[in-house]
Amino acid sequence: MRRALVTGGSGGIGAAIARQLARDGLKVIVHANRHRELAEATVAAIVAEGGHAEVVVFDVCDSAQSRTQLQRLLEGGPVQVLVNNAGIHDDAPLAGMRPEQWHRVVDVALDGFYNVTQPLLLPMLTTRWGRIVSMSSVAGVTGNRGQANYAAAKAGLHGATRALAREVASRGVTVNAVAPGIIESPMTAQLFTDEQIAALVPMKRAGTAEEVASLVSFLASDGAGYISGQVIGVNGGMA
Secondary structure, rough: OOOEOOOOOOOHHHHHHHHHHHHOEEEEEEEOOOOOOHHHHHHHHHHHHHOOEEEEEOOOOHHHHHHHHHHHHOOOOOOOOEEEEEEEOOOOHHHHHOHHHHHHHHHHHHHHHHHHHHHHHHHHHHHHHHHEEOOOOOHHHHHHOOHHHHHHHHHHHHHHHHHHHHHHHHHOOOEEEEOOOOOOOHHHHOOHHHHHHHHHHHOOOOOOOHHHHHHHHHHHOOOOOOOOOEEEEOOOOOO
């Protein structure tokens, strides 16, 4: 049974991805940092559906802590599907953005990508099959007011994705990014009215976490073996 690690698996999109990968027959490792209880709830839901899952807890910005926990996971065998979903936003116009707002958002996305992907890479390559999917955002494609830090972090993931895809292509490992637009969540409901969503999104609605998970599921499958180095939007036609 192939193993998958979903970072940020305690959040709405991460939980949907974890549950879908479990339905696809993978053993899923659900990562959390501050919200272990939410990750445990996702694992319980997976197990209730007959799947296999476990929780791992660490801060993706802490390289030593990440490496320690990942080495422990690797004792059970390689992780062949990695979904880099951990991310945060802390919005402000750049003129008023504090240094810690910039660094924390960029560090979670880019240091997190390195700290999690790098230790898992060689064991994955030895199997000559692997899937790496990093979660971006439409903000990384088009930019967004008040999100220079977030847009920069996500655009950085696009560059890392394309470079790594070239490095590992001959070993049967694909590397892609998924860039959601406005996705249903409690936070989205606070930020946007239905009228605002209709004005911003050509499809006139928010997407669902399950629609994002469906794309990740495909990119993690055997059927997506010739798709690599791509940034694929799930945004209802926004970009």
